[in-house]
Amino acid sequence: MPDESLLDLKAVTKRFGGVTALSSVSFEVSKGKIVSVIGPNGAGKTTLFNCISGVLRPEEGQIGFGLKKTRDSLVGCAPHEIARMGIARTFQNIRLFGQQTVLENILTGTYVRTEAGLLDAVWPWTRRAHQESHWAMDKAMRLMERLEIDALADRPAKALSYGQQRRVELARALASDPEMLLLDEPAAGLTVHERQALMDFLRALRQEGLTILLIEHDMKVVMPVSDWVVVLDHGAKIAEGTPDAVQRHPQVIEAYLGVAAL
Amino acid sequence: MTGEQLFLQQLLNGLTIGAVYALIALGYTMVYGIIQLVNFAHGEIFMIGAYFGLSLFACFAAQAGAAISIGVLALGLIVAAAGSALLGFCIDRSAYRPLRKAPKLSALITAIGVSFVLQNTVMLIYGAQDRYVPSLAAAGSMDWMGVHWTAMQGLIFAVSLFLMIGLQWVVYRTPLGRSMRAVAQDPLAAQLMGISVDRVIAITFLIGSGLAGVGGVLFGVYYSTINFHDGYLTGLKAFTAAVLGGIGNIPGAMVGGLLLGLLEGLGAGYLSSQWKNVIAFGVLVLVLLIRPRGLLGERVGDRA
Numbered sequence: 001m002p003d004e005s006l007l008d009l010k011a012v013t014k015r016f017g018g019v020t021a022l023s024s025v026s027f028e029v030s031k032g033k034i035v036s037v038i039g040p041n042g043a044g045k046t047t048l049f050n051c052i053s054g055v056l057r058p059e060e061g062q063i064g065f066g067l068k069k070t071r072d073s074l075v076g077c078a079p080h081e082i083a084r085m086g087i088a089r090t091f092q093n094i095r096l097f098g099q100q101t102v103l104e105n106i107l108t109g110t111y112v113r114t115e116a117g118l119l120d121a122v123w124p125w126t127r128r129a130h131q132e133s134h135w136a137m138d139k140a141m142r143l144m145e146r147l148e149i150d151a152l153a154d155r156p157a158k159a160l161s162y163g164q165q166r167r168v169e170l171a172r173a174l175a176s177d178p179e180m181l182l183l184d185e186p187a188a189g190l191t192v193h194e195r196q197a198l199m200d201f202l203r204a205l206r207q208e209g210l211t212i213l214l215i216e217h218d219m220k221v222v223m224p225v226s227d228w229v230v231v232l233d234h235g236a237k238i239a240e241g242t243p244d245a246v247q248r249h250p251q252v253i254e255a256y257l258g259v260a261a262l
Numbered sequence: 263m264t265g266e267q268l269f270l271q272q273l274l275n276g277l278t279i280g281a282v283y284a285l286i287a288l289g290y291t292m293v294y295g296i297i298q299l300v301n302f303a304h305g306e307i308f309m310i311g312a313y314f315g316l317s318l319f320a321c322f323a324a325q326a327g328a329a330i331s332i333g334v335l336a337l338g339l340i341v342a343a344a345g346s347a348l349l350g351f352c353i354d355r356s357a358y359r360p361l362r363k364a365p366k367l368s369a370l371i372t373a374i375g376v377s378f379v380l381q382n383t384v385m386l387i388y389g390a391q392d393r394y395v396p397s398l399a400a401a402g403s404m405d406w407m408g409v410h411w412t413a414m415q416g417l418i419f420a421v422s423l424f425l426m427i428g429l430q431w432v433v434y435r436t437p438l439g440r441s442m443r444a445v446a447q448d449p450l451a452a453q454l455m456g457i458s459v460d461r462v463i464a465i466t467f468l469i470g471s472g473l474a475g476v477g478g479v480l481f482g483v484y485y486s487t488i489n490f491h492d493g494y495l496t497g498l499k500a501f502t503a504a505v506l507g508g509i510g511n512i513p514g515a516m517v518g519g520l521l522l523g524l525l526e527g528l529g530a531g532y533l534s535s536q537w538k539n540v541i542a543f544g545v546l547v548l549v550l551l552i553r554p555r556g557l558l559g560e561r562v563g564d565r566a
Contacts, residue, residue, distance in 0.1 A: 083456035095451040097444050108444050112456030
């Protein structure tokens with residue numbers, strides 16, 4: 001099966017004042033693959049996610065998305081437009097709507113696939129509004145069961161444990177039926193058992209055809225699940241390849257362990 | 263009039279005006295909850311709502327000053343709600359949205375400026391003198407338990423209660439309300455879930471301003487007059503009500519409005535009606551000193 005590129009970064013550069021956070025980064029993400037972005041702290045991984053999801057606007061470069069490439073670039077699109085195109089994400093430091101329940105958080109994720117306008121709120125008895133709310137509820141229920149958080153549905157998100165919150169955030173991102181999932185350190189703070197469950201879950205999502213771009217520190221997660229690994233250091237791509245190839249790459253070893261180790 | 267009758271009468275009068283305060287306070291609290299802006303032009307939106315009603319009543323009156331039927335009043339409420347909603351939307355679009363990324367103080371000062379612009383525009387169009395607002399035709403009243411109840415008071419309660427329950431429904435039971443609460447808690451995360459923050463803010467202005475417009479017509483018909491500077495004082499009192507209930511908190515604005523009206527009514531009955539404003543703003547000072555987060559508000563730290 002030929003690999004089709006779903007996300008295509010071309011020479012993406014982002015500067016903060018005099019600091020170049022991303023320096024002409026290019027790589028492709030093939031549909032249905034798990035691609036990991038690794039690198040030391042401050043390498044620009046989260047900045048890269050922020051550029052893809054529209055939170056930050058890169059000064060230079062293009063970000064193509066979608067098999068048909070209906071748009072030339074995501075650069076310049078607002079975050080909510082990019083979310084509507086089918087890119088969902090989670091955050092390094094979990095950002096749930098703390099005062100809302102687990103169910104409400106996940107329903108918020110379905111919002112992009114519904115109309116849910118002012119008229120629907122004033123007059124919610126139309127056939128379409130009814131179908132949409134039924135679809136959204138059904139979707140949320142299935143995700144909660146799958147991630148084993150259905151028992152927590154009516155609890156406020158802020159009352160959950162860290163591992164539970166991570167699962168709610170994942171469910172909220174999946175609720176939008178994305179084509180591509182951006183996960184920012186999803187294994188951080190998880191127990192060994194939870195981490196294993198996460199890896200199984202990511203593999204299952206890939207099986208279903210979802211494309212995943214992953215930022216992760218934990219090499220015990222990255223190496224077994226990734227199809228492809230991109231290595232950043234000081235904002236520049238220093239290597240990419242299969243997990244095995246990247247692990248043997250001299251520049252990667254240097255970036256991670258320092259020159260002294262060579 | 264016995265002591266008990268005086269108490270009940272002032273209770274009723276206080277709750278009536280309190281219901282109007284609550285309608286206006288909702289707009290303050292919704293906008294604050296979502297963009298942390300005290301929209302000082304909100305009182306003017308309320309006042310202009312009353313003038314929208316006045317203009318419509320003038321079209322239907324057989325002769326100047328004739329009383330209006332319940333149907334015309336209902337039409338006036340709808341027109342004022344729509345007109346004020348649109349006005350609030352335009353204010354946000356033209357004056358506040360360009361300043362969304364500016365320091366909060368810029369938007370606040372702009373709000374004060376918008377308030378002056380609106381006041382003076384209304385003064386130039388309708389004149390500086392009090393304008394007579396026709397009363398409801400064949401509006402009965404009754405004496406029960408020695409208390410004088412008017413139909414207009416009943417109507418104010420009914421309309422306010424209906425709108426407040428409706429708003430609760432929208433905010434806590436619909437997808438739109440869910441996205442409004444999401445934006446209030448974390449605008450960036452909401453945006454990354456595909457929610458257009460600007461659209462949600464625009465809808466918040468539409469709803470809050472529409473409620474103020476309805477409040478304006480009810481206020482005008484109840485007191486029989488309206489003046490271009492009525493929005494200033496009443497707006498500040500509604501803001502006090504929002505702070506009393508906990509600014510940013512929707513049930514808080516309703517409770518705060520009714521409670522402030524009640525305190526004013528009782529104060530007017532037992533001290534003198536000249537003490538009304540002293541009581542209202544005394545409440546504001548006391549709340550800010552003793553319980554800045556208001557009756558139902560969360561601690562500010564919890565928001566972050």
